[in-house]
Amino acid sequence: MTKDEIEDSSAPLVEHLAELRNRLIWSAVAFIVAMVLCFVVADPILRFLLRPIEEAMRALGNPNPVMQYTAPQEYFFTLVRISMVGGLALSFPVIGYQLWRFIAPGLYRSEKAAFLPFLIASPVLFMIGATFSHYVVTPLAMNFFLGFADASSVLTGLIPALVGEVPADAISEAVTDTGSTSEGISIVFQGKVNETLDVSLKLIIAFGLCFQLPVLLTLMGKAGLISSKGLAGMRKYAVVMILIVAALVTPPDVMSQMILFFAVYPLYEVSIFLIRRIETKREAELRAQGLWEDEDDDTEEEKTA
Numbered sequence: 001m002t003k004d005e006i007e008d009s010s011a012p013l014v015e016h017l018a019e020l021r022n023r024l025i026w027s028a029v030a031f032i033v034a035m036v037l038c039f040v041v042a043d044p045i046l047r048f049l050l051r052p053i054e055e056a057m058r059a060l061g062n063p064n065p066v067m068q069y070t071a072p073q074e075y076f077f078t079l080v081r082i083s084m085v086g087g088l089a090l091s092f093p094v095i096g097y098q099l100w101r102f103i104a105p106g107l108y109r110s111e112k113a114a115f116l117p118f119l120i121a122s123p124v125l126f127m128i129g130a131t132f133s134h135y136v137v138t139p140l141a142m143n144f145f146l147g148f149a150d151a152s153s154v155l156t157g158l159i160p161a162l163v164g165e166v167p168a169d170a171i172s173e174a175v176t177d178t179g180s181t182s183e184g185i186s187i188v189f190q191g192k193v194n195e196t197l198d199v200s201l202k203l204i205i206a207f208g209l210c211f212q213l214p215v216l217l218t219l220m221g222k223a224g225l226i227s228s229k230g231l232a233g234m235r236k237y238a239v240v241m242i243l244i245v246a247a248l249v250t251p252p253d254v255m256s257q258m259i260l261f262f263a264v265y266p267l268y269e270v271s272i273f274l275i276r277r278i279e280t281k282r283e284a285e286l287r288a289q290g291l292w293e294d295e296d297d298d299t300e301e302e303k304t305a
Contacts, residue, residue: 010071013044023098024278030094035087042079045086046193053191056142067193072292085201122215129263133203137259141203144255146189155195193285210260213267214274221275228276233266236269257263 037044044090050067057065069075163217231238242264243257251258 020102020128023102027091027098028094030091030098031087034090035083038081038086038090039079042082042086045079045082046079046197049082049134049197050193052200053142053146053196055139056146057189059143060146065197069193074194076194078197082197096123109276118215118219121177122212125211125215126208129207129209132263133207134200136299137207137256137263138200138203140259141199141256203250207260207263210245210249210264211267213264214271217240217268217271218274218278221271222278226275226277228272231272231275235268238264242268 053067054065065161100116100119217226217231221231221233223226239261246257246260246264250260
C-alpha cells in the first residue's frame with residue numbers, strides 16, 4: 001500500500017453517520033457558545049458597525065448623531081442578529097476543524113496537502129473582504145448618500161435666491177444646520193438601527209463572499225475543471241458576471257456596485273495567475289515522469305493519420 005492511497009476504514013455506514021452526528025453536535029455547541037459570548041458584547045459590536053455612519057454624520061456637522069428604533073423588540077433582535085453573525089464567524093475555526101476531521105480520512109494524502117491551504121485561505125480572504133468593506137466601502141457609501149441629501153437640501157433652499165424670488169440674505173438666514181428652510185418641510189435623516197445595520201452587514205457579507213473567488217477558481221483549476229487559458233478567454237464574460245453579482249448582493253446604488261467590481265475583478269486576474277502556476281508545476285512533474293504530451297505532437301499525429 002502506497003502513501004498516497006486512501007486511509008484504511010472499515011467502519012460501516014452507521015458509524016459514519018454517528019461520527020457525522022458528533023461532528024455536527026460539536027459544531028452546534030461551538031456556535032451556541034460563540035453566539036452567547038457575542039451577545040454579551042453585542043452592544044459594542046453594534047456601535048463598531050455603526051461607526052462609519054456616525055463619522056459621516058459628524059463630518060456633515062451633526063455633533064450628536066442619533067440612531068433610533070421604532071418597535072420595543074427591535075433593538076433586542078438587532079443584538080440577536082449581530083450575535084448570530086458574530087457567533088458564526090467566531091466559531092468557524094471549530095466548525096471548519098470538525099468538517100476537516102470528518103472528510104480527511106476519505107482523502108488521499110496528496111489531496112489533503114492540496115485542500116488544507118484552501119481551508120485556511122478561505123476565512124482569511126473573507127476577513128480581508130469584510131475589513132475592506134467596513135473601513136473603505138461603507139464610509140464612502142455613507143458619506144456619499146448623506147452628503148448628497150445634505151447638499152440637495154441646501155441647493156433646494158438656494159434656488160429661490162438664484163431665480164431672484166427671495167433675497168439671498170434672507171435665504172442664508174433661513175437655511176438651518178440640517179439644510180432646510182424656514183418655509184416648507186424640513187428633510188432630515190433619522191436613521192433606524194436595524195436598517196442601517198442591514199446595509200453594513202450586507203456589504204460585509206457581500207465583499208467577504210466575493211473575496212472567495214480565488215479560492216473557488218483555484219480549487220477548480222487544481223481539479224482540472226478549468227484552465228488559465230479558458231479563464232483568460234472568458235474575461236469579457238467575467239466582467240459582465242461580476243457586474244451582475246455586484247448588482248444583486250450590494251445595496252441598490254451604483255457606487256457600491258462599482259467598488260465591488262473593481263475589488264473583485266483583480267481577484268479574477270489573480271486566480272488566472274495562480275492556476276497558471278499550478279499548471280506549470282503539474283506540467284513539470286509530468287515531464288519528469290515522461291507522461292507529458294505536447295499539443296503540437298498530438299496535432300502532427302492527427303495530420304499524419
